[in-house]
Amino acid sequence: MIEVTQLTKVFDTTRAVDAVSFTVSREEIFGLLGPNGAGKTTTIRMLTGILKPTEGHARIGGYDIQEHPLEAKQLMGIVPEMANAYVDLSPWRNLLLMGELYGIPRKEREKKAGSLIDLFALSEKMHHRVRTLSKGMHQRVTVAMALMNTAQVLLLDEPTSGLDVESARLIRDIIRTSREEGTAVLLTTHNLQEADELCSRIAIMNHGKIMAVERPENLKRAIKCSTSVEVAFAQEVGEHEVWFESVNRVERKGDRLRLYTEAPELVIPLVVDYSRSTQNLILSLSTIGPDLEDVFLQVTGGGQ
């Protein structure tokens, strides 16, 4: 449903997106994962037709977005990055507007808007101006707007950013349901867990390039390898002294030591025992989650 070939975007001097190619088929959730400035949003914006690619092509359902923009856009549902609903209109009016822009007949759009209001638990505020809604509610409205059109392709740029756990889960459930109904979903995220949970394939993007396309299992392994326990002792300790069992590698970060491990729950008691037996106080102790950069290194083979 989505075919991207050698897509490139150059802004003045930066190659924001550099010869990116991938395809997403029906009933697939494809993730674009990468740090800030990787080029995820720029890629999505070329797919939605608002930025002209410097080179390369993008096709949506067989329609080239530059040559047949209206046909291609008709197939899409979009959550732009940091998008807003019209703050002076109510959620209800915002949804109807989307319905009109996609040419959905009146009866149908009112029905659809009604069901989305229910689905996103917005009925209490449906006639209040969006300006008066909380940030999370506002975000739910913008995701609901993307779903007004019965899309064959969903393009979601960080759809769950800024949402509480429950709203994020709701949106993930909705994304999964859309996939089951045959939609091709392209989503960007910084959230490793989210990518892992939703996507069938994940493209790791950095500096405008796709470094690797992975299945979540491989990513999981990378995530595990890059979890660490960070500890600071009152007195200086050599790296080799805390190289406990199940620690893969030790790194010094300033006055702290970082113990990379797949099992932080096993390492923590060992650190505490060590502190007791050597009478060396622990000043701070924390578990550090997987860091995107680390995961990239792992996945792209730069690590170990």
Next chain:
Amino acid sequence: MKVIGQLERSLAVAKKDLLVYFLKGPTLIFGLLLPSFLFIAFAIGRDLSVEFLMPGLLGMTVFFTTSAVGPVIAPWETRMRTFERLVSSPIAFWGIILGDVIASSAFGLFITVIVLTLGALVEGVGIITGYLVVATVLSSFCFSSLGLMLSSHPTSDPSRIMMLSTLIKFPLFLISGVFIPLSEMTSARFISMLSPLTYYVDLARLSIEGTGYLNPGLNVVALALWGSAFFAIAVLLHEKNLDKRF
């Protein structure tokens, strides 16, 4: 893609514009007060007949009300981050601009109709001729398109566009025959021809005073040509600058 479907989508954009930008207390009050202020400033201390004042007043009203709010739509949507979604939906770019033009025209026409009604109460309904109706509708399209054209600069700061549009609109206003009828001008007449407002005021004089200077058909054609040119340029410039808005 069918044109009718696109026009319906333009109407959806126009409806959104009216709800979001036009039908607000301050905007409406401004729109209604503007002609009154202009009228007072124009008429005060001068012994002029209502017939003479009316065409100029109508011209000012159409000109300033239709081009007042339209220019802020694009920068405002850029700033509020609503533009991206509008452009990514399946509406042709001309359809979006047309929607904005329709909303601006509707707002200007609404105010002009009020002024015209008041004028008709004073002067008798005889002043409303077919030419005046055609001219008013065409002019709203023309001046709204002018406003939209001026907002194509890809900024997210509405005040910059307001400044720019004032810089362009005032000269066009001053050289038009609002203050002095074309028949009384000498060489200035040719400069006056450069302003689309001139053609509207001339038609209004024909309707209200009974005599215009130019051929009424020519006036209508001139308004239509200026309007189409402004609209086409507005669409082209907005499309060209789109990349720079994101």
